[in-house]
Amino acid sequence: MTSQVSSPAEQADEAVVGEQRKPAGAKETRRLNRVIIRFAGDSGDGMQLTGDRFTSETASFGNDLSTLPNFPAEIRAPAGTLPGVSSFQLHFADHDILTPGDAPNVLVAMNPAALKANIGDVPRGAEIIVNTDEFTKRAMAKVGYAASPLEDGSLDGYAVHPVPLTTMTVEALKEFELSRKEAERSKNMFALGLLSWMYHRPTEGTEKFLKSKFAKKPEIAAANIAAFRAGWNFGETTEDFAVSYEVAPAAKTFPTGTYRNISGNLALSYGLIAASKQADLPLYLGSYPITPASDILHELSKHKNFGVRTFQAEDEIAGIGAALGAAFGGSLAVTTTSGPGVALKSETIGLAVSLELPLLVIDIQRGGPSTGLPTKTEQADLLQAMYGRNGEAPVPVVAPCTPADCFDAALEAARIALTYRTPVLLLSDGYLANGSEPWRIPEVDGLPDLRVQFAQGPNHTLDDGTEVFWPYKRDPGTLARPWAIPGTPGLEHRIGGIEKQDGTGNISYDPANHDFMVRTRQAKIDGIDVPDIEVDDPSGEANTLVLGWGSTYGPITAAVRRLRAAGENIAQAHLRHLNPFPRNLGAVLGRYEKVVIPEMNLGQLATLVRAKYLVDAHSYNQVNGMPFKAEQLATALKEAIDG
Amino acid sequence: MAETTTGSADTIEALTLVPKAEARQSMKDFKSDQEVRWCPGCGDYAVLAAVQGFMPELGLAKENIVFVSGIGCSSRFPYYMNTYGMHSIHGRAPAIATGLASSRRDLSVWVVTGDGDALSIGGNHLIHALRRNVNLKILLFNNRIYGLTKGQYSPTSEVGKITKSTPMGSLDAPFNPVSLAIGAEASFVARTVDSDRKHLTDVLRQAAAHPGTALVEIYQNCNIFNDGAFEVLKDKQQAEEAVIRLEHGQQIRFGADRAKGVVRDQLTGDLKVVTVTPENEAQILVHDAHSASPTTAFALSRLADPDTLHHTPIGVLRSVERPVYDTQMADQLDTAIEQNGKGDLASLLAGGDTWTVVG
Secondary structure (H helix, E strand, C coil): CCCCCCCHHHHCCCCCCCCCCCCCCCCEEEEECEEEEEEEEECCCCHHHHHHHHHHHHHHHCCEEEEEEECCCCCCCCCCCHHHEEEEEEEEECCCCCCCCCCCCEEEECCHHHHHHHHHHCCCCCEEEEEHHHCCHHHHHHCCCCCCCCCCCCCCCCEEEEECHHHHHHHHCCCCCCCHHHHHCCHHHHHHHHHHHHCCCCCHHHHHHHHHHCCCCHHHHHHHHHHHHHHHHHHHHCCCCCEEEEECCCCCCCCCEEEEEEEHHHHHHHHHHHHHHHHCCCEEEEECCCCCCHHHHHHHHCCHHHCCEEEECCCHHHHHHHHHHHHHCCCEEEEEECHHHHHHHHHHHHHHHHHCCCEEEEEEECECCCCCECCCCCCCCHHHHHHCCCCCCCCCEECCCCCCHHHHHHHHHHHHHHHHCCEEEEEEEHHHHHCEEEEECCCHHHCCCCCCCCCCCCCEECCCCCEECCCECCCCCCCCCCCCCCCCCCCCCEEECCCECCECCCECCCHHHHHHHHHHHHHHHHCCCCCCCCEECCCCCCCEEEEEEHHHHHHHHHHHHHHHHCCCCCEEEEECEEECCCCCHHHHHHCCCEEEEEECCCCHHHHHHHHHHCCCCEEEECCCCCCCCHHHHHHHHHHHHHC | CCCCCCCCHHHCHHHCCCCECCCCCCHHHHECCCCCCCCCCCCHHHHHHHHHHHHHHHCECHHHEEEEECCCCHHHHHHHECCEEEECCCCCHHHHHHHHHHHCCCCEEEEEEEHHHHHHHCHHHHHHHHHHCCCEEEEEEECCCECCCCCECCCCCCCCCCECCECCCCCCCCCCHHHHHHHCCCCEEEEEECCCHHHHHHHHHHHHHCCCCEEEEEECCCCCCCCCCCHHHHCHHHHHHHEEECCCCCECEECHHHCEEEEECCCCCCEEEEECCCCCHHHCCECCCCCCCCHHHHHHHCCCCCCCCCCEEEEEEEECCCCCHHHHHHHHHHHHHHHHCCCCHHHHHCCCCEEEECC
């Protein structure tokens, strides 16, 4: 340590905390363009926090970055077991990057289980930092290591750094009045300190963060800061780490502006608050906790000073029911969930289709069917979003393509819902929800105007000259019906799920009227104004188009870059609007000999595209709970080009 | 707690935020232009008339009144009220009404539901609405049968009931909706009968005045599929012995010449019916609807025999004040603004660790 720890109180002193630490320069420094680090440990080891902090340091340094948290559904799986391994992968670079990276350059393995669960993804030549303290005979036997992988030659070809992380952490904290167990808990901060040294990360943010996180327990704050510094100093002094690395800020990549790092769920929450502000309507969230959507409920519940009402309902159905009730009352209403929740909400979504009220249904997709893989990603709810209701019940579908894009997607979903008086499904997924990237903070003045006009008076004249209000008399342009909220005198009306007579909205079982209403509801959705899809085809000579939607944007774009760098011609287009499709999609598809659609499902978009455009689209699929890897996609796309 | 029997919206705590009608209203103002389509002779007609007749008494702007229903015969109710209304989906009306009431405190929100809608498919929403104490008035039309699906047994049907789906008799033990509501922490629970307009109106009046969720079970005759289900409570002679009319602050007595009364069994603590004598007269329970403990109200609800309906208490069993969900929700918003100031979008978006890229 550069300054001897004299007392915990001094450690936490404001003057000390937050000071930027710099390597003394005695060691070799190498410059890298990009690095992929994976932190892996037990689910109780604090790997997500470690990853988050490294990400924040990296973001504030100005690198471009992309993250992939990966954790088990169990809160605390049995310690030291393979199912209990939690990891966090971070890709950062001096140029713009699109994915959390295929294979780590560095693996931090906090125990044998973490090593065993992750080594398959790590190429030879990579650096592996292992916590040797945890490589006991018993711990290794638990995951099936007969001999120590640190000694049996199985890690030959890797640059292994054996570090007794636990022992050193405890040693560094011996002056604190902590039990051994409490001291051991700070070992993730020791590891973070070491990696922060290794990659020249700014340190003051983490120290400030620890101080504020443990504001009520200054002793713990000081201990964590001490462990963090001990890890940094260990890197600086030990001979085992001879080299440190610099990854320059990605200054040229980013347009001018102020940036922050943001996860998909946070961006989505902010997008909803922004939509409420831009629409000048109070936000009402009806929700039931479900992974990986709950963070939106948590986040929105923190912002009551924006007039945001959050209602944690008794079940998924009540969540959307309350939202729909609030929509009837004139709120910007939202329900958030994941796939199993959408299944439960289906009937109410159908009611919203029939009532023609604005409602946002946010589906953070996860592995299915049924409970499936709660903490893993998938995009297999597309057909559920499109068709998962009884009767002809068309619903617009919008999908963000990156974590930061969740902000804009929320505003776009709100625009459609409010303009067309319809429920809208927003399909994010676990990868976008928990992953993060730098976000250029938008100017509030530049956000779209989403204000709506509630019905104020009669909108129809009867043959006898009487002025009346017809709740189902539509705007001829949008086919939207008037939104007449309770409290408006003279517009008292009744709506319901039974078929309604065109115009009056009264119950009608008339066959011709039903046929007309079904077609009109469909026409309203088909007529939604969505921007044309843009095609990226720089050479103009591509024969193959790769078409994607949602969170595959990053991996697909990275794969396309690889191919182009290798001299291949390939065109790329990405769908934000899945229903209705952009008007020009058919023409775009028709321009290419081959169309490839990579999806984290068994070909749901491909099914829609083939059915609607009679295009022989080739489907490339992966349903393993993880995002595509760029290299693997590049290979598949190359085969498609050549095939 | 208002002792309430009279009063307009000005004096009713539950309705202070709801705008008042500018002009005097009549029953006609609350009739919509829709033709009522219940079966001739259905008990729903009587309830509709009672509600339409009672509404002018509240004196609320009718555009600030909303009726929300689920699915079933009774759930057609909103179509016939010239207020705002939503005929929603099966069992979900309490959830939908919760969203409406908790986002719009200037509305008087009523839920109309039936025994199948509220206690079977929607049982979960009902109990949670009751425990939350949202400002909702829930009218539960109990006819002990499924009417709209043409005559299957319902969750309040008596054991052994022969219906289309139970040719050898139903096996399910029924719910007692009043017991259920009290068990679900309801702050206001009452029972009344479709044919007793005066009693029904009086109960509605007290429900309307209650701040929070009020559950009113209305025994309602389905003359097609379960005719006469409540005849014992309606037939003048039988009713005398079958019905226990509860009045807050009054001794619980009934029968010819009020010769029967309810006392607490000293050994078991349970309630029982006795013939009143000079010796036991002082022990006859005095009904206390406002008792903080729900124990006696629950015991009263258990006096009724589920098969014969003998000793069925009607009136307000429980009416206590406790925090109202939508009020507290609004208070939290106010507190958040007091503590953090009114939300500013630009500073929210720019919160956290930021860095600036200059060109």
